Amino acid sequence: MNAAEDSFRSGEPRSRSTEGRLIGSVLKAFGNPPVTLVLPGGGHVAPAGEESVATVRLADRGVPFALARDPQLGFGDLYSEGRIDVQGDLVRMLEAVYRSSARAEARASLLGRLSGALRRPRRNSLAGSRDNIHHHYDIGNEFYTLWLGRTMAYTCAYYPTDSTTLDEAQVAKMDHVCRKLRLRPGETVVEAGFGWGTLALHMARHYGVKVRAFNISHEQVSYARARAAAEGLADRVEYVEDDYRNISGRYDAFVSVGMLEHVGVENYPALGEVAQRSIGANGRGLIHSIGRNYPARLHPWIERRIFPGAEPPSLKQMMDLFEPLDMSVLDVENLRLHYARTLTHWLELFEASAERVREMFDEKFVRMWRLYLAGSVAAFTTGTLQLFQVVFAPRENNDIPATRAHLYT
């Protein structure tokens, strides 16, 4: 095949070659994004009508076949293996793909979207959750220290101003959460899913509360315990290596930041009951989670390679935490652009440490995580993903703030 004869424009009548037909179907699956493809034989496919945002090189003749078999999973795996490469801004290119895919999806029938939502991720039974969480969070604390910043908080930060740094924004997020919960000295808090323990320490140190925090990632629990001991807070923060379903006791507040994505919608009523019995009639709670505009599976490559079992809910799905128990939702804030910024900062730190990551793992791992972080930025800037912070209280609790002004003074 000669380069000139296999060059065509996406969305136009396809090249008659097998490769051309495959490429056409792959582009169609992504809604014909405005990117230029460079084919293994040297031919290229340019976007029709729109300016090209990046150039995507397919390294060998197996790539179009693998992509056609499973476009979503194929792209991620082939990129990780270096058989697909992107010249230009990776985030901008992925934003263009998310936008064109969303337009294609909007044209598809509601039935198609619903059936997509029905394909369920890996189950989160007690044992399943342990396996799923181990896969992502137990690959070594040192790796995460390279790019999460000083706080080791692995959730959406909060940027009060344009000049806020990543570390400042993570602290601001913790204060935002604590203010939303109106924590007072002497109160008790239970935390479901504590990451490396940062929020629990912050609450104990700056808000004078006692915290009992649950997590099933063994590496994170060890790290957090050492940290609490080193910072002299072990008497006020107890880290428990156990599942949220085993939380017991009564507390003034329930908080969970970045765990709900891993819980699975079928377990929301159970999690709601844990929250309700933890806070009784007079407490309050906050759940912070990645979400979606409507029920849909997480990107299949992310779910398969990065976050097994993960399933960001729509706000409607989140209501299964509260409605069966007559709990009142007091406040919902969508922070999706804050997560785009957080991820941009993580990606910058990750790139600065890419050499070290390559030594710790390998080139494939570096490319995989680069794609995951860049794709996540794009998912939040294009509204493919949302970030919901939800404050709730039992129905009859009237000890709730009259306005939200106290969050901003």
Added chain:
Amino acid sequence: MNAAEDSFRSGEPRSRSTEGRLIGSVLKAFGNPPVTLVLPGGGHVAPAGEESVATVRLADRGVPFALARDPQLGFGDLYSEGRIDVQGDLVRMLEAVYRSSARAEARASLLGRLSGALRRPRRNSLAGSRDNIHHHYDIGNEFYTLWLGRTMAYTCAYYPTDSTTLDEAQVAKMDHVCRKLRLRPGETVVEAGFGWGTLALHMARHYGVKVRAFNISHEQVSYARARAAAEGLADRVEYVEDDYRNISGRYDAFVSVGMLEHVGVENYPALGEVAQRSIGANGRGLIHSIGRNYPARLHPWIERRIFPGAEPPSLKQMMDLFEPLDMSVLDVENLRLHYARTLTHWLELFEASAERVREMFDEKFVRMWRLYLAGSVAAFTTGTLQLFQVVFAPRENNDIPATRAHLYT
């Protein structure tokens, strides 16, 4: 029947008389609230264990039978007719009833609650909506001027401080809405359901926008048009006497305050489409509505006698406005305690004008509206009703405020 022999405690083994058995079943239907009943024969029923919050007098021997036939509807009708009277604080008494009813409902099965939610109110077809709205809003503007305050706003106000007055709080609510929508001079707004036109005038005067507003209450439209002309704003505010389903054109913002309760959940996808096509890809919207913690019918007496067709949604039900169209929910604020305060202020003004209302209508009307306003205070203080203010935008609109601090400066 002798008073002493028919006196017993609620929740205890019932009196053997027919009347005693009827009263026992009625109290049970309300979850045995802590009130003292005075029976027509002079006997009384005192609450078991709890302090009595009020005394309820049943005027004649037909009352227990009518109550037993339909406790919810019966109580409202018999109170309106003066055959039931309440000595003590009416709001406190109704709060006690809402609390005990909720506890009884929580003990009932989920199935029972679901079947309750399935009993649907009067349909809101185009013609049905006109009838339903006419019933409540077209009973004479003069009546509403007696107790709504200077702004004639008939929706939940917003009290930034404890000393805010009703009129100040209604203005603060309008500013809160306009700030959430970030209205800028020169922009256009479409309003679905405009009451007596207050918000539209406020937006035009203070935010420099042009407003096209829709309402099907003939009396309200006439009132609003006269007001716009008198205030010299007729060139910037157009009041259209038509259904929200007939809204056309493109605007920068969509706003609807206090209409959704009358729309009916089956029409949410249609209303969502109206909002979406009104604002296109770059606009934003706000919907303010009475809501509930879970799907349930409005109190049957309120639905039958006061607000035919009304159906406050749960937050999950509200999501049917946004999820089918891939719109993003940016902010939800629950203002239920603000509505309790607004209603308390309305009730005070209503009582101060009770004589005038009696002249305009009759004693039964006065008692009916007193019960409606007092019961509404109680519904919001006990969390039986919620008030949700929801800000939304099309998925890809990134021109959204970074934080909510601008609402509080």
